[in-house]
Amino acid sequence: MILVTGGTGLVGAHLLFHLLNEEQPIRAIYRNEKKFANVKRIFGYYSKTPEVLFNKIEWVKASLNDIPQLTDAFKDITKVYHCAAFVSFEPNKFELLRKTNIEGTANIVNLSISNKVKKLCYISSVAAIGTPTIETNLITEDTEWNPEFDNSVYAITKYGAELEVWRGTQEGLDAVIVNPGIIIGPGIWDYGSGSLIKLTYKGMKYYPSGSSGYVDVFDVVKVMTQLMQSSIKNKRYILVAENRSFKDFIYKIASLLRVKAPKKEVSKFLLGIGWRLDWLKHKLTGKRRQLSKQTAYSVMSKTQYSNQKIKTDLNYTFKSVDDSLKATSSFFEGDFF
Structure with missing residues (x-):
């Protein structure tokens, strides 16, 4: 049986849908029943029977820091997709970020080892990748993390979580880590790229001067499952389809939603x-x-990521950002228009 943490999030819900289509037996961890609406809404984008699909999942209420609850969730588990995380860039939230992202991941790793899980996939972030000394340099999986850099509290805890996964590999656990850029996908409109789509629709006065990497949510899911089915282990992969300026990204959304783009x-x-x-x-x-x-610094930075490693190792072809935005904007219109 497969265990998915963070099943009510954007990646987690799309991953569950993908695994259900492969007729895999799934157990998913959740914390709040209200978030089930996210899963059903996302399933409803792609299926006429979202409730039927939802009910095929064995849902278990558990906290990443509650060992007894997690112990029950790990019964008969052979593979783990660890998607759960707390996302915040607020410095005063550091302790909660550390508790969830680092200690919570350590608990998942420890239980994976003790239950002899065959393989674990951890979804990290490009935030946990190092920063190049020269801004124009492409960032790769080998770009070194600089602890002296003014990293965000979120980046620090995602990097710390990766260290827990690598510690697990030293103790015999097979694992892979994926580091997605900004994930494009429908269903959750209050944070991530969904909030940017929503803000653009409502109207923005300014756009930031920086750039970043973007990837479709199903590309993230497909790479994760392919890595888990492969013999690849103990490696990390940047998942970015394209690098784009925030201006280009926002202007594309505005065009698709037929609203005014910010001029300044x-x-x-x-x-x-x-x-x-x-x-x-x-x-x-x-x-x-x-x-x-x-x-503020990150939206001004012109960061560029390399996706060559995953393209080479899996011979993978990413969906274009334009196609991803077109599909996601269409779902946004269906939800709000």
Whole structure:
């Protein structure tokens, strides 16, 4: 039986749909029943019987830090897809990020070892890849992590989680790690690329000057399953279909949704004022941070990622970003128009 953590998230739900189509017996971990709506909505995009598919999954309520609950979830498990994570770039959320992403992953690794799981796939992030000394250099799996760099709290904990997976491989666990860029896919519109689509539809005044790597959610899922079915082990792979500027990405969304695109580029000076005011607002009111210093830096950075390793090892061809955005924008229109 296959165990999927984070089954109610964007990648997790698409992974479950893919595995169900392969008629695999699946157990999935969840924390909040309200998130089941995400799974059913995503299943409904691709199937006329989402409820039937949903009910084929053995759902187990468990926390990544509750060992008794996890122990029950691991009964008779042969493969694990660890998709669960806490995503935040708020510096004051570091302890929760560490508890979930690092300690939670350590628990998954330990139980995988003790239950003699055949293979584990961990979904990390390009945030856990190193930063090149020269901005224009392509980032690869071998780009070294720099602990002296002003890394975001999210990046630090995803990197720490990877160390737990590598520690597991030293103790006999076969594992693979994937590091996706910004994942494009429908169903969850309040964070990730979904929130950017939503913001573009509502109207944006400015666009950031940086760039990043993008990948379709089904490419992430397909690579994960192919790696798990292969003899490849103890390797990590950057999953990026294309590198694009944020301006090009936002303009493409605006064109697909037939809305106005932002005309002005936000300056470094304005972003600097923005994250400082956001920090002050948080200190005075206790409201959640919306813009951290590290986030401001990342949207200004022109990062470029190489996907050559996965293309070579799996002979994989990625879906184009334009095709991915076209499909995802169509689902967005179906949900909101």
